[in-house]
Amino acid sequence: MSAPAPLMSLVWTDHVTGRQGFLVVDRLVRGVAGGGLRMRPGCTLEEVAGLARGMTMKEALHYDPEGRYIPLGGAKGGIDCDPRAPEAYGLLVRYLRAMRPYIETLWATGEDLGLSQDLVDRAAAEAGLVSSVQAVYPLLDDETAARARLADAFAVEVDGIGLDELAGGCGVAESVLTALDRASVPYAGTRVAVQGFGTMGGATARFLARAGLTVVAVADIKGTMANPAGLDVEALLAARDGYGTVDRRVLRPGDRELPGDAWLSAGAEVLVPAAVSYAIDTGNQERIGARWIVEAANMPVLPEAEALLAARGVTVLPDVVVNSGTNAWWWWTLFGDIGADAGEAFARLRRSMRALTGLMLDRADADGTTPRAAAHALVADRLPVIAERFGWYR
Known part of the structure; x- marks a missing residue:
């Protein structure tokens, strides 16, 4: 499906550092769009535009006409800076201050690559904002109760890790398990390699390991940790810093330290790129021997690489479905479809993600296309339905 031009694209230049930030609003529904804010060196307007379009798709794919949560439009923000740089926090505050008119009225945002929600919240308060999602407040039945429910949900921890993480x-993980179930592949003995061990990669590894899969490789900024017999995922999680980097002192005698790109050729049936965009290109895709690539990150597989992978039987499960659970959980909680409870959240996520992944794979089989093309077809079906109910805003 061809992507129309976004509703709005904005480039901001910081007067202190000269660094640039971006905001792209792809689409509005009921006057509001949702999508996170990322910070990484090399971030571009084109990248943010692709992410904003992806958010429109994720929102549409979770449309439930009976739900309290009504999908928003899609938007995304980006800042070209290393989040570890000394000037990063001041830059973030100035960006949010500059974007304040949009955040107050039409853009609900939150954490993304390089930024935690705690950091976004602290910077937003310093920038004079009530909340990073305050644009949604006029759509809520009871704003006070909704804000309290979301705050309570963010305070929930499960085995030492926040529910939001x-x-x-x-x-x-449910998308992976759905694909395995459809292929009649047992969980035990199925090997997984994960690139990125922050919020998304770490949680995915935990859920897959607890489902019985073997995590044989994990890559962070310092390199790849590998063990064909399986890594101790819980020990690695406990040894992470705030950026998802693992303290190597917890590695066991059988664990190996390999170069950063070794995860690509790890002996695994499932690869989970959960870090940066554009991680798999036409050159390095040749090293991949996995059966499935599951896009926990946004846009990690370049389109040209995906075509080459598909030609040799590697299935890519696309980001717009696979990693949409975080966004859906936020809104289900805020709008009141679920409460601030881990059991209720996980049950809803498992049910919804299995249904959505299954629907995508059914459509791919019926149309003879890739899962990504099938996901795009589902979006093309749903956007007019949403527009018919709420109107077109472009």
Whole structure:
């Protein structure tokens, strides 16, 4: 499906550092769009536009006419800076201050690559904002109750990790398990390699390991940790810093330290790129021997690489479905479809993600296309339905 031009694209230049930030609003529904804010060196307007379009698709794919949560439009923000840089926090505050008119009225945002929700919340308060999602407040039946419910949900921990950090990984894992079930592949003995061990990658590894799969490789910024017999995922999780980097002192004698790109050729049936965009290109895709690539990150597989992978039988499960659970969990909680409860959240995520992944794979089989093309076809079906109910805003 061809992507129309976004509703709005904005480039901001910081007067202190000269660095640039971006905001793209792809589409509005009921006057509001949702999508996170990322910070990474090399971030571009084109990248943010692709992410904003992806958010429109994720929102549409979770449309439930009976739900309290009504999908928003799609938007995304980006800042070209290393989040570890000394000037990063001040830059974030100035960006949010500059974007304040949009955040107050039409753009609901939150954490994304390089930024935690706690950091976004702290910077938003310093920038004079009530909340990073305050544009949604006029759409709520009871704003006070909704804000309290979301705050309570963010305070929930499961085995030492916040529910907000686990929701997305639960959704990714369910997409993997759905694909395995459809292929009649047992969980035991199925090997997984994960690139990125932050919020999404770490949670995905935990859920897959607990389902009985073997995590044989994990890559972070320092390199790849590997063990053909399986890594101790819980020990690695406990040894992460705030950026998802693992303290190597927890590695066991049988664990190996390999180069950063070794995860690509790890002996695994499932690869989970859960870090940066554009990680798999036409060159390095040749090293991949996995059966499935599951996009926990946004846009990690370049289209040209995906075509080559498909030609040799590698299935890519696309980001717009696979990693959409985080966004859905936020809104289900805020709008009141679920409460601030881990059991209820995981049950809803598992049910929704299995249904959505299954629907996508059914459509791919029926149309003789890739899962990504099938997901795009589902979006093309749903956007007019949403527009018929709420109107077109372009």
